[in-house]
Amino acid sequence: MLKIPDHQVAGHEAGAGKLGPLVDDSGRFYKPLQSGKRGAEEAAFYESFSSNTKVPEHIRKYFPTYYGTKVMKASTGVEHPHIVLQDLASTRVNPSIMDIKIGSRTWGPEASDAYIAKCLERDRESTSVTLGFRLSGLQVFINNESGFYKPNRDFIHKIGPDDVRVILRKFVSSNPSEKLDTAPDCSLASSVYGGTNGILAQLLELKAWFEDQTIYHFNACSVLFMFEKGLVLNGASSNAEVKLIDFAHVTEGKGVIDHNFLGGLCSLIKFISDILETMGHTATNGQLEV
Amino acid sequence: MLKIPDHQVAGHEAGAGKLGPLVDDSGRFYKPLQSGKRGAEEAAFYESFSSNTKVPEHIRKYFPTYYGTKVMKASTGVEHPHIVLQDLASTRVNPSIMDIKIGSRTWGPEASDAYIAKCLERDRESTSVTLGFRLSGLQVFINNESGFYKPNRDFIHKIGPDDVRVILRKFVSSNPSEKLDTAPDCSLASSVYGGTNGILAQLLELKAWFEDQTIYHFNACSVLFMFEKGLVLNGASSNAEVKLIDFAHVTEGKGVIDHNFLGGLCSLIKFISDILETMGHTATNGQLEV
Numbered sequence: 221m222l223k224i225p226d227h228q229v230a231g232h233e234a235g236a237g238k239l240g241p242l243v244d245d246s247g248r249f250y251k252p253l254q255s256g257k258r259g260a261e262e263a264a265f266y267e268s269f270s271s272n273t274k275v276p277e278h279i280r281k282y283f284p285t286y287y288g289t290k291v292m293k294a295s296t297g298v299e300h301p302h303i304v305l306q307d308l309a310s311t312r313v314n315p316s317i318m319d320i321k322i323g324s325r326t327w328g329p330e331a332s333d334a335y336i337a338k339c340l341e342r343d344r345e346s347t348s349v350t351l352g353f354r355l356s357g358l359q360v361f362i363n364n365e366s367g368f369y370k371p372n373r374d375f376i377h378k379i380g381p382d383d384v385r386v387i388l389r390k391f392v393s394s395n396p397s398e399k400l401d402t403a404p405d406c407s408l409a410s411s412v413y414g415g416t417n418g419i420l421a422q423l424l425e426l427k428a429w430f431e432d433q434t435i436y437h438f439n440a441c442s443v444l445f446m447f448e449k450g451l452v453l454n455g456a457s458s459n460a461e462v463k464l465i466d467f468a469h470v471t472e473g474k475g476v477i478d479h480n481f482l483g484g485l486c487s488l489i490k491f492i493s494d495i496l497e498t499m500g501h502t503a504t505n506g507q508l509e510v
Numbered sequence: 511m512l513k514i515p516d517h518q519v520a521g522h523e524a525g526a527g528k529l530g531p532l533v534d535d536s537g538r539f540y541k542p543l544q545s546g547k548r549g550a551e552e553a554a555f556y557e558s559f560s561s562n563t564k565v566p567e568h569i570r571k572y573f574p575t576y577y578g579t580k581v582m583k584a585s586t587g588v589e590h591p592h593i594v595l596q597d598l599a600s601t602r603v604n605p606s607i608m609d610i611k612i613g614s615r616t617w618g619p620e621a622s623d624a625y626i627a628k629c630l631e632r633d634r635e636s637t638s639v640t641l642g643f644r645l646s647g648l649q650v651f652i653n654n655e656s657g658f659y660k661p662n663r664d665f666i667h668k669i670g671p672d673d674v675r676v677i678l679r680k681f682v683s684s685n686p687s688e689k690l691d692t693a694p695d696c697s698l699a700s701s702v703y704g705g706t707n708g709i710l711a712q713l714l715e716l717k718a719w720f721e722d723q724t725i726y727h728f729n730a731c732s733v734l735f736m737f738e739k740g741l742v743l744n745g746a747s748s749n750a751e752v753k754l755i756d757f758a759h760v761t762e763g764k765g766v767i768d769h770n771f772l773g774g775l776c777s778l779i780k781f782i783s784d785i786l787e788t789m790g791h792t793a794t795n796g797q798l799e800v
Binding site for chain 1: 614615619630634639640641642671675721722724764765766767769770772773774776777779780784
């Protein structure tokens with residue numbers, strides 16, 4: 221039983237005559253191979269990565285499990301090759317999800333002039349150049365009645381650096397309302413961003429690897445943040461998880477670290493640290509429980 | 511007594527009718543204000559930096575001391591405003607020096623389209639995009655008879671990633687000959703790059719600051735490596751020093767870390783670590799003393 225994913229926040233969406241990802245009920249995610257060499261290169265990355273013994277075990281958990289490729293009936297109704305991956309959202313109930321494209325530059329050195337010009341324009345218009353990353357999409361679970369806070373893509377594509385700061389706070393707040401001028405309460409910050417299993421700790425583990433690894437350059441990749449508010453409210457762990465996705469533009473590292481990804485990752489880490497630090501300071505002042 | 515500096519490896523050089531830096535015999539370096547807003551912005555940076563209480567003391571040592579600005583007879587013979595700085599080479603005998611421009615991007619987000627296009631072209635042609643840094647110039651002391659290994663600028667502007675790796679080895683070798691295919695012996699690597707006061711330790715101290723500081727973005731800045739071979743051969747410390755220079759394109763950080771500088775710095779750190787690691791491995795094999 222194939223269906224359109226419930227919790228997609230960015231990327232091409234399947235629809236009538238439109239090619240997009242599908243999921244099944246066994247926890248697999250079917251991503252149609254993109255046109256041109258992108259699709260082939262993404263499949264090649266997964267093949268390379270899944271068999272590369274230089275990738276440490278503690279790093280593999282940040283990547284979706286890869287099950288190969290499969291030609292199958294696509295969302296358009298016609299046969300198309302797909303990359304078969306782990307469905308990251310399949311075991312989650314009402315997951316809050318954020319997709320963040322990392323790097324101040326989303327093109328690789330070998331790209332064509334035309335492609336570089338197109339990417340550079342988007343990088344300059346978005347927060348990629350200023351922040352070293354940009355938001356590609358998000359959904360934040362509010363409650364069963366209200367459902368999700370899920371700003372539309374046009375809105376997300378236009379936001380500036382200050383909005384990003386607010387949205388990173390909204391993501392862990394009980395009041396992620398539509399208005400950017402409402403102060404988010406960050407009531408879930410310590411459970412989701414903080415702690416030994418929180419998002420910050422995972423980002424720092426990835427950072428340590430990126431300071432050393434020279435195998436791949438992750439051009440235009442995203443990190444995905446996921447957690448479940450319901451679990452936190454029940455006093456359980458938030459099940460916060462960081463994953464890397466979207467590998468259509470990965471290139472060989474050739475003995476050089478991915479300084480573009482690393483720089484953007486460090487910038488994102490600083491944003492998350494700042495939120496936790498603000499909470500800590502506020503807590504010290506006795507105004508908020510963290 | 512003003513004169514042209516003996517040990518300049520990059521940037522505009524003073525000459526007949528040409529504006530360039532001068533030094534005096536009291537250890538001061540006079541840098542002519544560049545045309546347009548660059549000169550004014552570099553002076554403004556030094557003013558801001560020298561009085562900024564948020565800059566930690568242990569970080570100030572990585573910047574030249576600033577003594578203000580002065581209108582004086584320039585190298586062209588006519589009056590011109592200069593930035594008065596500490597002459598970093600004044601107390602050194604036969605210093606080996608390398609100037610490395612940090613960042614895969616040498617333009618700031620507020621630059622004009624024309625300026626961005628010009629910088630982007632240079633960044634792509636050089637190793638800036640691939641490595642996150644590029645060499646701007648160097649001199650390596652050989653001995654009194656042979657003087658310095660000092661490749662000319664045309665050569666330096668054309669070198670690729672592999673050449674950079676070789677030159678970073680030549681810089682700490684007793685045989686920095688003209689040919690890139692000669693294996694550098696790296697005999698000075700552990701004294702210059704390694705150790706608690708070596709260049710790697712200093713770069714790591716800077717890195718820790720760049721992971722946190724959101725005051726300035728150091729667009730198109732260079733790090734300077736300096737040491738004295740004579741001291742090492744006499745069994746003394748190499749007096750290895752890292753300095754940041756060239757602040758004509760510094761912009762405000764606005765609460766965001768300088769992810770572009772940090773990424774490039776981490777890439778450079780990896781290159782230096784790799785050299786030390788190779789030496790360590792070689793030493794373990796008993797083939798070389800480090």
